[in-house]
Amino acid sequence: MSKEIGITAKRSDNFSDWYVQVVIKAGLADYSAVKGFIILRPYGYAIWERIQKYVNYHLKKTGHENAYFPVLIPESLLSKEAEHFAGFVPEVFWVTHAGNNKLGDRLATRPTSETIAYASFGKWIRSWRDLPLLLNFWNSVLRAEIKATRPFIRTSEFLWQEGHTVHATKEETDAEVMMIAKMYRKLMEEVLAIPVQVGYKSDKEKFVGAVYTITLEGMMPDGKALQMGTSHNLGQNFSKPFEIKFLGKDSQEHFAWQASWGISWRLIGATVMAHGDDKGLVLPPRIAPIQCVIVTIFYKEADRDRILSKAKEVFAVLSAKKIRAFIDDREQYTPGWKFNEWEMKGVPLRIEIGPRDVEKGQITVVRRDTSEKFAVKIDSAASEIKKILVQIQNNLHGRALKLSESKTKTAKSYGELKSYVEVDAGFVKSPWCGRRECEAQVKEETGADIRLIPLEEEKLSAKCLVCGQDAKHTAYFARAY
Amino acid sequence: MSKEIGITAKRSDNFSDWYVQVVIKAGLADYSAVKGFIILRPYGYAIWERIQKYVNYHLKKTGHENAYFPVLIPESLLSKEAEHFAGFVPEVFWVTHAGNNKLGDRLATRPTSETIAYASFGKWIRSWRDLPLLLNFWNSVLRAEIKATRPFIRTSEFLWQEGHTVHATKEETDAEVMMIAKMYRKLMEEVLAIPVQVGYKSDKEKFVGAVYTITLEGMMPDGKALQMGTSHNLGQNFSKPFEIKFLGKDSQEHFAWQASWGISWRLIGATVMAHGDDKGLVLPPRIAPIQCVIVTIFYKEADRDRILSKAKEVFAVLSAKKIRAFIDDREQYTPGWKFNEWEMKGVPLRIEIGPRDVEKGQITVVRRDTSEKFAVKIDSAASEIKKILVQIQNNLHGRALKLSESKTKTAKSYGELKSYVEVDAGFVKSPWCGRRECEAQVKEETGADIRLIPLEEEKLSAKCLVCGQDAKHTAYFARAY
Numbered sequence: 001m002s003k004e005i006g007i008t009a010k011r012s013d014n015f016s017d018w019y020v021q022v023v024i025k026a027g028l029a030d031y032s033a034v035k036g037f038i039i040l041r042p043y044g045y046a047i048w049e050r051i052q053k054y055v056n057y058h059l060k061k062t063g064h065e066n067a068y069f070p071v072l073i074p075e076s077l078l079s080k081e082a083e084h085f086a087g088f089v090p091e092v093f094w095v096t097h098a099g100n101n102k103l104g105d106r107l108a109t110r111p112t113s114e115t116i117a118y119a120s121f122g123k124w125i126r127s128w129r130d131l132p133l134l135l136n137f138w139n140s141v142l143r144a145e146i147k148a149t150r151p152f153i154r155t156s157e158f159l160w161q162e163g164h165t166v167h168a169t170k171e172e173t174d175a176e177v178m179m180i181a182k183m184y185r186k187l188m189e190e191v192l193a194i195p196v197q198v199g200y201k202s203d204k205e206k207f208v209g210a211v212y213t214i215t216l217e218g219m220m221p222d223g224k225a226l227q228m229g230t231s232h233n234l235g236q237n238f239s240k241p242f243e244i245k246f247l248g249k250d251s252q253e254h255f256a257w258q259a260s261w262g263i264s265w266r267l268i269g270a271t272v273m274a275h276g277d278d279k280g281l282v283l284p285p286r287i288a289p290i291q292c293v294i295v296t297i298f299y300k301e302a303d304r305d306r307i308l309s310k311a312k313e314v315f316a317v318l319s320a321k322k323i324r325a326f327i328d329d330r331e332q333y334t335p336g337w338k339f340n341e342w343e344m345k346g347v348p349l350r351i352e353i354g355p356r357d358v359e360k361g362q363i364t365v366v367r368r369d370t371s372e373k374f375a376v377k378i379d380s381a382a383s384e385i386k387k388i389l390v391q392i393q394n395n396l397h398g399r400a401l402k403l404s405e406s407k408t409k410t411a412k413s414y415g416e417l418k419s420y421v422e423v424d425a426g427f428v429k430s431p432w433c434g435r436r437e438c439e440a441q442v443k444e445e446t447g448a449d450i451r452l453i454p455l456e457e458e459k460l461s462a463k464c465l466v467c468g469q470d471a472k473h474t475a476y477f478a479r480a481y
Numbered sequence: 482m483s484k485e486i487g488i489t490a491k492r493s494d495n496f497s498d499w500y501v502q503v504v505i506k507a508g509l510a511d512y513s514a515v516k517g518f519i520i521l522r523p524y525g526y527a528i529w530e531r532i533q534k535y536v537n538y539h540l541k542k543t544g545h546e547n548a549y550f551p552v553l554i555p556e557s558l559l560s561k562e563a564e565h566f567a568g569f570v571p572e573v574f575w576v577t578h579a580g581n582n583k584l585g586d587r588l589a590t591r592p593t594s595e596t597i598a599y600a601s602f603g604k605w606i607r608s609w610r611d612l613p614l615l616l617n618f619w620n621s622v623l624r625a626e627i628k629a630t631r632p633f634i635r636t637s638e639f640l641w642q643e644g645h646t647v648h649a650t651k652e653e654t655d656a657e658v659m660m661i662a663k664m665y666r667k668l669m670e671e672v673l674a675i676p677v678q679v680g681y682k683s684d685k686e687k688f689v690g691a692v693y694t695i696t697l698e699g700m701m702p703d704g705k706a707l708q709m710g711t712s713h714n715l716g717q718n719f720s721k722p723f724e725i726k727f728l729g730k731d732s733q734e735h736f737a738w739q740a741s742w743g744i745s746w747r748l749i750g751a752t753v754m755a756h757g758d759d760k761g762l763v764l765p766p767r768i769a770p771i772q773c774v775i776v777t778i779f780y781k782e783a784d785r786d787r788i789l790s791k792a793k794e795v796f797a798v799l800s801a802k803k804i805r806a807f808i809d810d811r812e813q814y815t816p817g818w819k820f821n822e823w824e825m826k827g828v829p830l831r832i833e834i835g836p837r838d839v840e841k842g843q844i845t846v847v848r849r850d851t852s853e854k855f856a857v858k859i860d861s862a863a864s865e866i867k868k869i870l871v872q873i874q875n876n877l878h879g880r881a882l883k884l885s886e887s888k889t890k891t892a893k894s895y896g897e898l899k900s901y902v903e904v905d906a907g908f909v910k911s912p913w914c915g916r917r918e919c920e921a922q923v924k925e926e927t928g929a930d931i932r933l934i935p936l937e938e939e940k941l942s943a944k945c946l947v948c949g950q951d952a953k954h955t956a957y958f959a960r961a962y
Contacts, residue, residue: 032551033558033600034588042546042616049547065523066530070513070638071552071590071621072574077514090580093553095590097575098625107515109552109576109590119514129813135523140552140620144579157551332610 006340007280015222015273016150022272023151026281026345029268036149036156040265043345046289047268048159052138054191055161055263058183064134064163071139072107073116080115080241087208088112091143093156109142114209114234114260117164118242125166125256127247132176133166152269153226153481160264166244166256170235173257177231180261181214184229192267193284193397194218194274195404196228197427197476199452204436207260211235217451217476219404220273223425225451225478228270231261274400275369281346282368284396285389291324292385293342297335297354310358314351314381321382323389325351343368348392349385369395408476414465417477421446427478431471433464439475441466448477487821488761496703496754497631503753504632507762507826510749517630517637521746524826527770528749529640533619535672536642536744539664545615545644552620553588554597561596561722568689569593572624574637590623595690595715595741598645599723606647606737608728613657614647633750634707634962641745647725647737651716654738658712661742662695665710673748674765674878675699675755676885677709678908678957680933685917688741692716698932698957700885701754704906706932706959709751712742755881756850762827763849765877766870772805773866774823778816778835791839795832795862802863804870806832824849829873830866850876889957895946898958902927908959912952914945920956922947929958 007025009018023029028044040048056066072095079085088111095107110116117135125133138161145156152158163180167173181198188196196216200206206213210232218226238244239255248254275282285291294314296307311327318325328338335352342350352364362375365385369392376384407426411417420428421442428448432438439450453473464471488506490499504510509525521529537547553576560566569592576588591597598616606614619642626637633639644661648654662679669677677697681687687694691713699707719725720736729735756763766772775795777788792808799806809819816833823831833845843856846866850873857865888907892898901909902923909929913919920931934954945952 030601030604033555033597034551034553037551037553039551039601040549042548045547045549048549066526067523068521068526068529068621068640070515070518070520071623072515072518072638074514092580093576093588094578095574096577099571099573099627107574116514120511120520123511140549142552146580157553159549 006344007278010278011221011276018276018278019269019273020151022276022280022344023269028272028281029151031151034156036145038151038155040159043289044265044268047271047283047287048265050287050289051187051191051263051267052161054187055183059136059163062134062179063132064136064165067135067137068139069110069113069116069120069137071110073110073113075106075108077115077119078108081209081238084114084209084238088143091145093142093144110139111141111143113137113139113141113162113164114238115242118238118244118258121164121166121256122242122244125244125246128168128249131166131168131246131256132172134163135165136161136163150269150481152265152272158264158266160262162262163260165259166239167258168246168248168254168256170257173233173235173259176259177214177233177261180259181216181229181231184216184231184261184263187263188216188218188228188267188270189397191284191286192271192274193286193393193400194228194270195397195401197452197454199454199476201230201452202439202450202475204439205449207232209234209237211237214455215452217478217480218270218274219407219427219478220270220481221403222273223407223479225427225476225480226266226270226273227451227480228267229261229263232259234258234260275396276346279340280344282396283346283348285348285393288346288348289324290326290345290347291389292318292326292349292351293338293347294325294327294351294353295335295338295342296327296329297352299355303355307353307355307358310378311353314353314363314378317378317382318385321386323382323385348389367392369399411465417442417465418446421448421477421479425479427451427476429458429474430465430477431463432473432475433467433469434472435464435467435469438464438466442477446477446479448479450475451478451480452476487825488759491759492702492757499757499759500750500754501632503757503761503825504750509753509762510632512632515637517626519632519636521640524770525746525749528752528764528768529746531768531770532668532672532744532748533642535668536664540617540644543615543660544613545617545646548616548618549620550591550594550597550601550618552591554591554594556587556589558596558600559589562690562719565595565690565719569624572626574623574625591620592622592624594618594620594622594643594645595719596723599719599725599739602645602647602737603723603725606725606727609649609730612647612649612727612737613653615644616646617642617644631750631962633746633753639745639747641743643743644741646740647720648739649727649729649735649737651738654714654716654740657740658695658714658742661740662697662710662712665697665712665742665744668744669697669699669709669748669751670878672765672767673752673755674767674874674881675709675751676878676882678933678935680935680957682711682933683920683931683956685920686930688713690715690718692718695936696933698959698961699751699755700888700908700959701751701962702884703754704888704960706908706957706961707747707751707754708932708961709748710742710744713740715739715741756877757827760821761825763877764827764829766829766874769827769829770805771807771826771828772870773799773807773830773832774819774828775806775808775832775834776816776819776823777808777810778833780836784836788834788836788839791859792834795834795844795859798859798863799866802867804863804866829870848873850880892946898923898946899927902929902958902960906960908932908957910939910955911946911958912944913954913956914948914950915953916945916948916950919945919947923958927958928960930961931956932959932961933957
């Protein structure tokens with residue numbers, strides 16, 4: 001593989017350039033003909049399909065169902081909840097014409113589906129018998145980005161899932177919001193191997209229209225936080241304007257309680273950032289579309305068939321154990337070229353089969369995460385490789401956890417808060433009075449937001465680091481994507 | 482269930498009203514706040530997911546990969562292939578603003594993705610090593626409908642899959658187009674139990690920009706044809722304007738050959754029309770999200786637990802054999818109400834478990850398609866029910882085939898052609914000279930199009946029924962959705 005095909009930026013030198021190169025060159029995504037919009041290429045789509053599979057499995061187990069709502073939303077509907085509308089309107093794409101005809105009411109390409117969905121919920125829900133309503137939509141949403149875009153992390157259109165649920169009580173809604181946050185956390189930590197901090201958003205940062213927002217935040221190697229998922233309790237903020245009412249068991253009419261929650265293809269970007277290295281992508285085995293690539297190596301034409309048939313044998317053994325394997329027997333590339341390509345694409349394990357391996361009844365296995373190379377007997381290949389894949393998964397999580405811990409500090413003064421944010425970056429835990437003024441001052445002076453207030457608060461000190469008033473919370477400050 | 486909740490239109494009296502009622506009342510879809518746009522509700526979405534699963538399985542087996550392209554396409558790109566643009570422009574929704582900013586180049590919400598995809602294909606493809614490129618996109622497309630809309634059959638936005646493949650030769654492209662048509666046919670006939678006619682579109686009816694189009698057409702009970710899927714050979718019509726060129730093994734540069742193909746949620750509408758009856762939907766078991774609904778029946782509170790535990794036992798036995806079962810143990814509805822609801826929703830088999838059934842070690846089984854009712858021993862329930870589900874699948878296909886055959890006639894004169902179309906409807910096979918004038922005359926005088934020219938032509942007569950010139954083809958004329 002020539003230098004231009006491989007990754008030319010170093011992760012430690014230019015994280016941003018490195019990231020984009022990995023995304024493009026590993027074949028996850030590409031730029032499109034429209035500024036700010038990307039193409040999800042097959043390799044990236046396969047990762048997205050694995051995320052979908054995990055989420056669908058857990059949603060269906062907990063009684064949620066998938067549905068699809070229109071991509072176009074009339075302006076009159078979008079503007080029904082005032083705060084929500086004000087939050088989204090600067091980034092809405094507007095459809096004004098159909099063919100040559102000017103439309104009466106402008107149509108927004110959905111920035112999120114609360115308003116169009118809740119217009120129907122109001123129609124569908126009549127009695128407590130219709131509750132809870134537990135829906136989820138897989139779709140794309142459009143939000144015109146004025147800031148610089150970055151594949152997966154900030155794009156004007158993105159694939160995501162948005163869950164929308166309706167409940168009879170506040171307590172049920174709280175429980176839903178928390179259950180979803182826990183499911184997201186398992187996906188992020190156990191499947192993507194990315195440790196996350198879970199907590200509440202401040203009032204300033206919560207979803208427009210929500211009573212409160214639970215957020216899941218990852219810490220990236222460059223010291224910036226990344227919001228990886230959110231789960232909102234909407235209270236009755238939407239059920240009132242949209243008249244989502246139900247006749248209770250008490251024969252009284254009540255406004256319903258609602259939640260909404262989502263994750264997006266941003267998780268693919270998070271995975272690239274969290275685990276990648278100078279050779280390219282490093283995929284955790286649980287999310288990798290291909291877990292083991294089998295590369296055949298022979299120097300004499302006479303060896304070809306013998307080695308390929310051994311590769312097929314190994315492939316069959318691995319597939320039977322549900323290990324996702326792939327044989328790269330392309331003739332137009334050398335083994336060395338293939339090694340580099342599959343390393344760039346982050347396949348967790350490479351299996352080499354050459355004449356000597358066949359003679360010895362073994363395969364040569366190379367770990368992507370540590371570059372360790374060792375021989376494995378063909379007889380025990382499936383069970384050995386299953387074990388190694390678990391080790392890789394755990395190693396990646398452990399590495400990311402160490403990094404995240406090394407980038408989490410506790411500030412004892414405003415000076416420390418500022419210097420940690422500016423010099424070291426990462427999460428800076430700081431006592432905070434709960435007032436917007438102090439939050440805004442930190443943002444202005446350091447560029448850091450409050451990323452979250454942990455679910456279970458650790459009381460660090462009695463006084464807000466900014467103003468010296470009594471502290472109400474321990475806030476995690478960080479600069480963020 | 483009250484009369485208003487059930488289907489109030491008779492299929493034979495008012496097919497159109499009956500169809501819409503079934504779609505809405507069975508919970509497949511609902512109207513939305515935007516004219517011409519529908520909501521795919523969970524029950525309909527579950528059918529769509531089964532179609533996706535079938536298609537994904539077959540596409541992946543044949544080397545195709547999923548990807549996602551942006552929903553917005555710049556006007557300059559959409560207009561690059563002139564005929565294609567002219568065909569779509571009357572129904573394009575145009576985005577003209579992002580937030581408060583007017584855009585320079587208008588953006589079309591995708592009516593189909595040829596242009597935006599092929600702009601990238603031109604970049605990605607360099608050499609024969611990059612071919613074939615076999616991609617598929619699951620997305621929604623938007624085409625502003627001026628005609629009357631009908632859920633699933635004609636809507637301004639619809640869910641579909643669009644396949645886009647690039648090949649080195651015309652022959653490979655022909656083979657791809659045909660392979661996909663065969664796969665679609667299996668889906669329609671074997672899974673949806675709808676017989677289809679497969680053939681070429683006339684030049685007038687083919688996809689704008691294609692060299693030829695293969696179509697799959699079903700015959701609905703009201704005598705109208707329904708286009709259920711298409712597979713196009715695009716030749717080099719797009720590769721030339723989009724400069725999709727490759728360096729061949731001969732070291733020469735060649736323009737590539739291309740195919741595109743798609744099916745949409747229209748297949749859900751076809752299934753409703755083809756099999757439904759006056760009680761509502763009738764789903765073929767292979768596509769039914771729920772194949773057996775288990776309804777518990779008890780008159781004394783004391784029987785409840787005993788019967789419910791028997792229902793769970795049956796559920797477990799069926800699930801172990803991969804039969805999709807569901808226990809309806811809702812307390813707020815009577816068994817009779819539930820029977821009507823599940824019949825309306827078209828569940829192929831109902832299983833009733835009452836006190837007498839438990840005593841006798843049996844379950845009572847009722848077929849949705851024939852209303853037959855019989856007892857099945859619990860010990861053999863899974864294997865018996867598997868058999869019955871196959872019988873239902875075959876019976877539905879057989880019924881639809883009989884209907885389709887009864888609605889296919891051969892015209893020996895232009896008078897016969899006209900009267901068949903006007904009085905009996907259905908397919909009318911007629912010799913045709915191949916000239917657009919005759920095609921247009923039939924359309925004007927009867928409202929019937931040429932739906933297809935069969936793959937293997939039956940020569941019926943030597944002369945065109947319209948003009949008397951030598952016949953080139955046997956055309957299937959019909960009125961259509």
